[in-house]
Amino acid sequence: MPSNVSLKEELDLRLHEKTCDELHVLNLQQVVDSPTHSFQIINDLQMHYKEVFAKDRTDLSLILTLGKANQLGPPALDALKKGLQDHLRMLKQTETNTKQPNAVLEHDAAKRRADKLAEILRSKLIWDNTHDELQILDASDISIRYQKLVSLQQSCDILKMYSLDKSQLETFEKIREEFLAWYSPATILALDSNDIKQLENIREKYSSLDRIQVFESNLGGYPKSKLKSFFESKKDELSLWNILDEIFTIWKRCHKTIDSFIAENGSEFVCKNLKEAIESNWQTILSVITTIISNAESPFIAAKSIGKILYDYTAMIEEEGDSFILFLFSELAKSIYFIISEDYGKHVTSILLCTINKIMPDKSSRHQHNWLMPYLEDIQSCMYDIVNEARSTFGTNFSRHIIPSFELAIREINSFLQNQDILNIQTNSVDIRKRKSVQENTEDKLSAICSAGYLLNMVKDVNDYIIQVTSESLGSTENLMLITKYSILETLTVKVVERKIESIANTIIYPMEDEMQKMWQKHAEELVDGSSNSKDDLSTSLPSFSVSPQNYVTGIGHGLLSQMNTISAYGNDRNFITAISCAASNGKKSFNG
Known part of the structure; x- marks a missing residue:
């Protein structure tokens, strides 16, 4: 320097x-x-x-x-x-x-390494000594065995990150599982007697031996074990009501206690295990449902009986349970409803088809069409009754159990009306009664149009009724199933309207054509007989009418006025308006398409 x-x-x-x-x-x-x-x-x-x-x-x-x-x-x-x-x-x-004080850091690192090495050596000594002691310890010395196992577990937690003899580890795990095996039934007994102190003692043993998840699994085994024992002990006395009651009783007995021993919600935990128990014993439950159905007079009666039990018990759970147990019962009810819905749907279909097959016109009134309306009203009334029955049987989700049958009935109505040509819409059929007046013929055609419109309104009214019944009980119409497959009725209505409008026009045209035909036929006969040889006679003679020309024209005018008055009378008829609107809408689509 x-x-x-x-x-x-x-x-x-x-x-x-x-x-x-x-x-x-x-x-x-x-x-x-x-x-x-x-x-x-x-x-x-x-x-x-x-x-x-x-x-x-x-x-x-x-x-x-x-x-x-x-x-x-x-x-x-x-x-x-x-x-x-x-x-x-x-x-x-x-x-x-700026530099760190390297000497201090090195000292700290060395100290940490020395401490860790001492810990490993100490754990190794404990592991070897305790492992040998356990081999010679009597199995009845539960308290001492537990202390030794805890020491081994603590050593194992340290040594397994470094080096641990595999055979010794397997031996330790085997001894540990054998020791804890006794506490599995003890957990069930403690839960059954609601012995909180014993449960805490058992949990401490599982926790100190790094098997807390096994303890929680044993807690979940309680509802499974209880339900299994119930099915085995009551094999010949099972009923739907006591099955539901046992499930709810198990939940009430243990969900609060279990809640204090696990991290997740106790009720949710119990319900998950109850669901597994129900699934494993489903065949037993299924046999009970099948017995109820087979012993009932009809699927309607069986479904109503089962539905009432489910409805009453669900109402009790809504009052005494919580959202988890209510959801479990709702899912169970859906599964049971699915079992009975097939036979129930077949019975509903049978009732509707029987009502449809009653449609049988009198030969004398076949062309009048107004005879059809009472039969259609009976079908709609039958659908209303089925809606009410299904609601009381299946609860708020009733519609999905009857809509397929309703849509099948609609297809059958359409097929019946077209195959039998009930509304006279086939082009090769006679749709004009010449012995009847223009007004009578017009009324017949308009009544056919109203019948077609009634079918469309029937679908709408039944859907509205389903919505009303659902909203009254549920307050919401989400996930509601309604009749949607009825386009065949719209197609039928278009055909009926087009055919009947043509027929209404023909009630005026046909008489005019007949009179003209008679006139030319008479004139032709006179020419053939030679009775008209003079050119002047041909030019001055008038054709022969069955009625006088003045009366004929007057009659045609009265017919047109009569038609207008008759059509005007139907102007406020809901079914007539629906049919005409449907035909106009579909005609516009066809024109634009």
Whole structure:
């Protein structure tokens, strides 16, 4: 070191070097010769650096800097920006030059490694000694065996991360499982007697032996075990009601106790295990349902009986249970409804088809069509009754059990009306009764149009009734099933309207054609007989009408007026309006298409 440079200056220069070596500085000759003086200098430098750092931090504080910056112009702001950049460079250089006390870190690391090594060695000694002791310990010494197993478990938790003899580990796990095997039935008994203290003692053993998940599994085994025992003991006395009652009783008995021993919700935990128990014993439940159905007079009666039991018990659960057990019973009810719905649906279909097959017109009134309406009203009334029965049987989700039968009935109605040509829409059929008046013929055609419109309104009314019944009990119509497959009725209505409009026009056209035919036939006969030989006679003679021309024209006018009056009378008929609107809408689609 140059003699003209003081120790303080030398230290200051060295500490600002990027590659400063603290050990080299401390080994300088001047420092070694004057340790007290050197310490004082280093202490002064440290205080100086702290003051400089504090000043720089204050100058660079956000609030102060922004407050001063607002008072400066652009040149001053540029200078401030440059100053900030210089400060940042200086801070980064200082951070780079700063080194950690390597000796201290190495000491700490060495101490940690020594402690870990001692822990491993201690665990190894405990593992070997305790493992040998367990081999010779009597199985009846439960308390001592438990203490030894806890020691082994603690050692195992440490050693398994490093090195552990595989055979010894397998032996330990076997001994541990054998020890805990006794506590599995003990857990069931403690739950059954609601012995909280015993359950806490058992949980402590499972927890200290790293088998808490097995303890929770044993808790879940309680509802399974109880339900299985119930089915076995009551094999010849099972009924739907006592099955539901046993499930609910098991839940009430244990869900609160279990809730205090597991992390998740106790009720949800019990319900999940009850669901598994129900699934494993489903064949037994199925046989009970099948017996009820086979012993009933009809599927309707069986379904109503089962539905009432499910409805009453669900109402009780809504009052005494919670959302988890209610959901479990709702899912169970759905599964039971699915069993009875097939036979129930067949019975509903049979009732509807029997009602449809009653449609049988009198031969004398076949062309009048107004005979059909009472039969259609009976079908609609039957559907209303089925809706009410299904609601009382299946609850709020009743519609899905009857809609397929309703849609099948609609297809059967359409097939019956078209195959039998009940509404006279086939082009080769006679749709005009010549012995009847224009008004009578017109009324017949309009009644056929109203019958077609009634079918469309029937679908709408039944759907509205389903919505009404559902909303009254549920307050919501989400996931509701309605009749949607009835486009065949719309097609039928279009055919009926087109055919009947044509027939209404023909009630005027046909008589006119008949009179014209008679006129030309008479004239032709006169020509053949030679009775009209004079050109003047041909030019002056008039054709022969069955009625006088004046009366004929007057009759045609009266017929047209009669038609208009008859059609006007149907102007407010809901079924007539529906049919005409349907035909007009479909006709527009066909035209645009």
